[in-house]
Amino acid sequence: MLDKSVNKKIHSGRIVAAILLLTLFFATNTAQAQCRSFAKRKCLPSLEENEFSFSGQLNNAVVLEGDKLDISLTFHEGKTYRLMVCSQPILGAVSFVLLDKYRTQLFNNKEADVNHFDFKVESTQQFILEIVVPEAETTHGIHHEGCICVLQGYK
Numbered sequence: 001m002l003d004k005s006v007n008k009k010i011h012s013g014r015i016v017a018a019i020l021l022l023t024l025f026f027a028t029n030t031a032q033a034q035c036r037s038f039a040k041r042k043c044l045p046s047l048e049e050n051e052f053s054f055s056g057q058l059n060n061a062v063v064l065e066g067d068k069l070d071i072s073l074t075f076h077e078g079k080t081y082r083l084m085v086c087s088q089p090i091l092g093a094v095s096f097v098l099l100d101k102y103r104t105q106l107f108n109n110k111e112a113d114v115n116h117f118d119f120k121v122e123s124t125q126q127f128i129l130e131i132v133v134p135e136a137e138t139t140h141g142i143h144h145e146g147c148i149c150v151l152q153g154y155k
Contacts (some may be wrong), residue, residue, distance in 0.1 A: 015132030035060035035147035043086035046116070049098045059150040064143045065091065065136040071129045071150060075121045082153040084116040085109070085131060088146035091115050092134040099128040 039058055047054055059071055075081055087094040098107040098117060105118045106127070129150060136143055 001021055017144065035149060037064060038088065038147045038154070039086065039149040043084060043151055046086070047082060047084050047151050047153045050082075050118075050155075052155055055152040055154050057150075058153040061148050062145055062146050063091065063133050064145050065133055066143070067133045069129075069131040069148070071131070072126055073150075073152070074124065074126050075152075077121060077124045079154045080118065080120045082116050082118050082147075083127070083129070084151045084153070086115060086149045086151065087133075088148075090144045091146040092147070094134070094148060095132050097130045099130060101126055101128070103128065 036058070039060055044054060054107075057073070060068060063069065073083070083098065085094065085096045095108075095110050097105055097109075099105055107119070109115065109117070131148060131150075133148070
């Protein structure tokens with residue numbers, strides 16, 4: 001049988017663990033909500049230019065300088081798409097490359113200096129979107145974080 005002081009320590013440890021998990025959960029939800037809000041205010045209006053309709057496909061992430069993401073995306077036959085990568089200015093010049101399933105490069109935004117790519121697919125396909133957030137240019141050791149949003153529009 002455990003004495004009362006050991007039971008109190010175990011109980012206190014569980015409470016602390018529960019509080020830490022709740023804090024992490026709410027912080028993550030708050031960050032994701034901020035990214036969704038950023039996408040609606042800053043990205044969606046640009047996507048809808050030139051008569052593109054938002055497909056409802058929104059991928060967003062809170063990232064740090066120097067992060068790299070790979071996102072798998074599906075595009076359906078016969079539609080013209082606009083794929084847009086929108087990021088908060090604090091992250092710098094975020095770059096992206098669209099690759100087919102064999103990792104053959106289809107588009108690189110560094111070559112075009114834009115944050116979107118318009119294309120038509122002849123058959124339903126999956127592509128890989130590779131996003132790179134540049135490294136911090138300062139040496140103070142503080143890494144900024146910000147939102148990256150990937151939106152799909154079609155016509």
